[in-house]
Amino acid sequence: MSHAYVVVAEVRAGALRQVTLEALHAVSLLKEEGDSAAAVLIGSQITPLASELAEYLDGEVHVLDHPALENYNAEAYFEALTQVLGTLNPHTVVFGHTAIGRDLAPMVAAHLNAGQISDITAIQNTGTTASFTRPIYAGKAFEQKQFTDGPRVITIRPNNIPTAAKAANPATIVETEYSPAVDLKSVIKDVVRKTSGKVDLTEAKFVVSGGRGVKSAEGFKPLEELADVLGGAVGASRGACDAGYCDYAMQIGQTGKVVTPEIYIACGISGAIQHLAGMSQSRVIIAINKDPEAPIFKVADYGIVGDLFEVVPLLTKEFREILV
Ligand code: FAD
DSSP: OOOEEEEEOOEETTEEOHHHHHHHHHHHHHOOTTOEEEEEEEESSOHHHHHHHHTTOSSEEEEEEOGGGSSOOHHHHHHHHHHHHHHHOOSEEEEESSHHHHHHHHHHHHHHTOEEEEEEOEEEEOSSOEEEEEEETTTTEEEEEOOSSSOEEEEEOTTSSOOOOOOSSOOEEEEOOOOOOSOOSOOOOOOOOOSOOSSOGGGOSEEEEEOGGGOSSGGGHHHHHHHHHHTOEEEEOHHHHHTTSSOGGGBBSTTSBOOOOSEEEEESOOOOHHHHTTTTTOSEEEEEESOTTOTHHHHOSEEEESOHHHHHHHHHHHHHHHHO
């Protein structure tokens, strides 16, 4: 029996999110001969992005383009998405494990009477069984889960699964008429971005994070310069956010964002367990702290004992010479 796989695409600042291409790769890991793949793209004036998305998928891209869908609204997006899912009859729906994916996926799972496995970091498919790896206990251990039956809803943690390669045959674009049927209980009037927006924190390959050791909002400047040179993003500990040095949108950890960059540079962060929950799966961790006993050094691959205000500008200078 053939199965239908559906990826729910995400757009950020007018571009496709990288996690969407990772979700497409997840489908290629799961799909068997004869199965179909589709992506659903929801937004306003996003039709040009549909052609871009179509290059990565041998199947169909369903586009719901409507002014009411300009900004994410759970009710409207759920209504639009379920309109399309009704025609696709999916066996597996794949979301990014992002703010939107985490919001929509359980609603869709309930709607489809599906099981859900969230925050997947790896997929093993033997052809007869697919196992999904996900972190538990705030990243201290991993578990492997399997579905007993479909339909299935999964969410993919950004930066863990490779992105899809371009398809031999680009997907067919199917434009679907969206007519809002429900009276929305809420409407988005405005979106105020609290981060620089240059690079998405959860998808960044390089993250430079500051803690209370940064000492002020001004103290984040050298970190921003280092992140700029690396083409990365700036994060923070809750200590730094609580102290008012930066916005909570930058917080990494148990009650903040989870990041898994290639390189995580922790500056003036002690390494509390709640912070580690958001960054310990980074490929390489570099810690800069003037206290040699700071717990962050226990998880760091490279540790620099020193004053961040001396070390960070030196790193920026060196990287600028190598990279720029
Ligand atoms: P501190 O622990 O004060 O560490 C500052 C570090 O900076 C020290 O190690 C010091 O040696 C170093 N330092 C000072 N000056 C310099 C300098 N000039 N150069 C180099 N190093 C310097 N925390 C999170 O981060 N994320 C979360 O999501 C989170 N969730 C939480 C949820 C709960 C329920 C609770 C109870 C706590 C949570 N916390 C979280 C808070 C966490 O327990 C810590 O309090 C917090 O991470 C500490 O932040 P910090 O490392 O920046 O500050």
